[in-house]
Amino acid sequence: MLAQFVYFSDLLGCIVFAISGVLVAGRLKMDPIGVVVLASVTAIGGGTIRDMAIGATPVFWINDTTYLYVIFATALISMLTARKAHRLPSFLLPVLDAFGLALFTVIGAEKVLSYELPSVVAIVMGVITGVAGGMIRDVLAGQIPFVLQKEIYATASILGGVLYTVSLSLGLDDGWALGIAMAGTLGLRLAALRWHLSLPVFNLRR
Incomplete structure (x- = not known):
């Protein structure tokens, strides 16, 4: 039962991250191939690096x-319905993205531990699973990766892995551990969105 929940939630996370890739491609006026590429790297880039x-x-x-089928279908549907996206509540995608981040982090850490690797490696790989896809998307789009800016995003992922x-x-059994980690990641990310929390920036200018 837990394995099925994780699997289908993982697919949901792929859908959410793929949509974020489509939106970036749309703002840059990319062709359909570019849309699919950004959707794909955002959704599965982190997990690919981890594996x-x-x-x-x-x-x-x-x-x-x-x-792959889920990503392609998401990209196609998103392109066809993007102009109607303004009708959706503005908080919906960030909340779903936070959920995807929490789940990807835990899935990444769990998979690394199943290979009997150290906990610190599991934490790092959990973060990579959660954030690397978005980093690749932003690099391909010619932007400073979102995760490297002051937003509390990777920090929430690190908390989840820990x-x-x-x-x-x-x-604790795997179900409780998963729930605690997801709640921590999700809670910190949603709190950052709600109260505009951010990390201090490194600035050499006086």
Whole structure:
């Protein structure tokens, strides 16, 4: 039951991140190929880097092509309905994105631990799973990656990875550890959105 929840939630996370890629491509007036590329790298870029780094090959979307079909369908539907997106509540996508970040972080950390790698590696790979796709998207779009700016985004992912690994080390079962880690990541990210929390910036100018 837990495995099914995680799997379908992972697909939901791919949908949300793919939509964010489509929106960036739309603002830059890319052609359909560019839209699909940005949607794809945003949705599966982080997980691909994770799998390659830990030797989990073929990477997850090659073993399960459902991810690709979901991304392609999301890109197509998003292109057809993008002009109606203003009718959706403005908070919906950021909230879903926060949920996707929380889930991707935990899934990334869990997969690394299943390869019996150290907890610190699991935390780092969890963060990469959650944020690297968006970084690739922004680089391809010629923008400073969102995660490298003052927004509390990667910080929330780091918190999730730490909570997950610590919970497991304390003997909690995987379901509780997953729930605690997701709640921590989601809570911090939503709090940052609600109260406009941010990290201090490094500035050499006087």
